[in-house]
Structures are given as structure tokens and as C-alpha cells.
Amino acid sequence: MTSHRLETPLHYSPVPESPVYGYGCLTAEPQLERVSRAIASGRLSAIGGSQVPELERLTAFYTGRAYALATSSATAGLEVALRALGIGGGWEVVVPALGWVSVAGAVAATGATVRVAPIEESLTPSWDHIAPLVGPTTAAVVVAHLRGRPASDIARIAAELRNREIPLIEDCAQAWGAGNDHSRPVGRYGKVAVFSVQAYKLIAAGEGGLTVCDDADLMAKMRTLAGDTRVPAYRPTWRGNSRMSEITAALAIPQLQALDDLTGQLRRLQRQVADLLTEQSSAEIVLPQDREPDDSNGMHVGAWWPSAQAAQTLWQECYSTGLCAWHPTPGDLHSHHAWPVQAESESADISRYLDLQIPALHPRLHHTFLDSVRSTLDKAGLLTRPDAR
Numbered sequence: 001m002t003s004h005r006l007e008t009p010l011h012y013s014p015v016p017e018s019p020v021y022g023y024g025c026l027t028a029e030p031q032l033e034r035v036s037r038a039i040a041s042g043r044l045s046a047i048g049g050s051q052v053p054e055l056e057r058l059t060a061f062y063t064g065r066a067y068a069l070a071t072s073s074a075t076a077g078l079e080v081a082l083r084a085l086g087i088g089g090g091w092e093v094v095v096p097a098l099g100w101v102s103v104a105g106a107v108a109a110t111g112a113t114v115r116v117a118p119i120e121e122s123l124t125p126s127w128d129h130i131a132p133l134v135g136p137t138t139a140a141v142v143v144a145h146l147r148g149r150p151a152s153d154i155a156r157i158a159a160e161l162r163n164r165e166i167p168l169i170e171d172c173a174q175a176w177g178a179g180n181d182h183s184r185p186v187g188r189y190g191k192v193a194v195f196s197v198q199a200y201k202l203i204a205a206g207e208g209g210l211t212v213c214d215d216a217d218l219m220a221k222m223r224t225l226a227g228d229t230r231v232p233a234y235r236p237t238w239r240g241n242s243r244m245s246e247i248t249a250a251l252a253i254p255q256l257q258a259l260d261d262l263t264g265q266l267r268r269l270q271r272q273v274a275d276l277l278t279e280q281s282s283a284e285i286v287l288p289q290d291r292e293p294d295d296s297n298g299m300h301v302g303a304w305w306p307s308a309q310a311a312q313t314l315w316q317e318c319y320s321t322g323l324c325a326w327h328p329t330p331g332d333l334h335s336h337h338a339w340p341v342q343a344e345s346e347s348a349d350i351s352r353y354l355d356l357q358i359p360a361l362h363p364r365l366h367h368t369f370l371d372s373v374r375s376t377l378d379k380a381g382l383l384t385r386p387d388a389r
């Protein structure tokens, strides 16, 4: 990946000898060191501290954007961005049918109307799904880069929205380390892009988010709304408090510095798992596909299975083997089916989808992991070439 290299990249040594899914623990030492320094400094607030500004600077640099704002969550950053864009009652915002409930919730909280665009097997909507929902009252469109892979039609969606002067908001919560356009980090197309450092994300600091953009005025408005009391208000404004704490930033910085190292490692095993599913299982579509492995952050291999039952059986087998897998069962808050507003036209049937999380693991042990994937597929009756190695 020809990503933006940070000045002080971190490398893991040694790489783990047993599967690690909570990647944040790989940089536990430099995190602890930073947290100790933050505590010793006596400055724990973003206002007056040094960790939050450093994380903001590194995030802006890494994503190739001019500015970054650290917030208490990606959802908080998104809501601040929507408000700073002047979005509220009387406006509509289009969100994808697969994402996270609080994204649509942030739109609803501004008073705007939520419109839900259906998704296809890439897990994201194409422009053709979004276009029918766009009209004179559309204030913004949110596109999510899900499961560590760039949204497949993002370039076209961005171009069509630019022609209509409608802001695009990229939801990169799950996409740290993913890239597009020759593997440049995601988050460059949108008027704003939001990233999450919540506990289950590739950079995991418990709770927190980063919002990036290139527009100085918009950033000043977002800072004001998010509660940066040092920024003069553009007019008398109710300021909230969506600030990130110094401790959160201290946890996130070493993980961002090690991001390229981690994604490089994950992608190696991810490619082998994707090949296994493609060549030896009943999976109908495997993600990432051949042409895009370097654009994924390496965190998952997704697949569409022949039926919802097959996906569910595999999910149960993964659970008993100890493999980390995601399969959206009824009520899963990633899917619009569990939200107060649903997509207005048919989406791909997400109940046939299951993805496996790729652990950080020493390459010497990759074959052991592949064997356990193979045996899990076998138990679920989804291995088509049981003897292949």
C-alpha cells in the first residue's frame, strides 16, 4: 500500500504467536507510556493538552486532509458535521441501508429526514441506488466504507454529488487503513469524513472519533459546536461537548503509527483466507475480490453464502471453534431492518452474508489458522474440496 507514511511509524516485534483480534494490545507499551506522560502532565482535557492536537495532526496527515477534529465518538463528530453544514428540519439526508444505527440517528437528531439507500453485494449502495432518493431537499449523502473495504462506487457517487453541489459524507468508522485510487487512504472524497476509534475498530481506544475535512470555515464551525471554547464563535452559538479526552488520544496515537505495519500483516493472511473460500468452499461471492486486496485494510474476508441457513450454520460453527465472525442476524443494528426508517426499495439479502475476522498472527502459524477455517467450513457442510491443502 503506498499510503501516507507517518514520520514515526511503529513496527511490531515480535508478531504474535497466537491469534490476536484486539489489535490495539499490540501497541500496549507505547500506549501506556503516553498515558503515563499525560497523567503526569496533569492535563487531561483536549483543551490545553498535547495528545489530542497530536492525534488530530497525525490523522489529517495520514488521511491527506487539511484538518482533523477529535471527538468523543464518530457519531458525535458526524452530528457536529451535519449541524455545521446547516442541516436540520426541512432537509433530507441519504444514508446506506447497511452501516450503523447511530449514523441515521445523528441525522434524525438534527431534525432532518432520513432516507435509506439500498445496498448491493459489495455491501454499499451504487450511485444508481442513491440517485432516485436525491432531490431539491437533499442536504447530504452518507456513504460507508464497510468491513475495512472502500465503497465500490465511491468515485462515481462523489462525482454525481459534486455536479449537484450536494455534500458527500464518508463514514470511515470501520475503514482505518483501507484505501482507494491506488491505495490512498479512504476519506478523501467527502466534504467531511468520519473515523471511529471505538473498541471494535481497527484503531481501538474505547470510544472516540476523528472528523476530517479541507474547509477551514467548516472546521471552525465544527470545533465551536463540538465545544472547543478557544474558537471564537461565528455567531452566538450553543456549544455542546463532544471533545475527546487526552487519555483516548494517547491510546490511539501509537495504533495510528503502527497502522501500515498492521494492515500489511493482516492482508497477507487475508489473501490466503480469500483464496481458500474462493477455491474450496460454497461461497458465491468472496470479498475482497482478486483485483482489490490492497484496498482492503485486511481485517475481514466476507462471503455471500448459498442461503441464510448456510450462513447461520457457519456462524454457529465459527462460534464453537473460536473464529471471530460477523453474520447479521435479525435485529442487528447495522441493518436498516432494525431502524425506525427502512430502505424504500429492495436491498441484497444480508442474511446470506458472513465475514471472518483476520487475526494478527505470525506468518509461520498462518497454516494453522487456515486449517481451522477449513475444518469449520467442513463442519458447516460448506467445504467443497475437503482434501485440498
Ligand SMILES: Cc1ncc(COP(=O)(O)O)c(C=O)c1O
Binding pocket: 073, 074, 075, 076, 099, 100, 102, 103, 144, 146, 171, 173, 174, 195, 196, 197, 198, 207, 208, 209
Ligand atoms: C459503519 C459505522 N459507522 C459509524 C459508527 C459509529 O462510530 P462510534 O461508535 O464511534 O460513534 C460505527 C460504529 O460501530 C460503524 O460501524
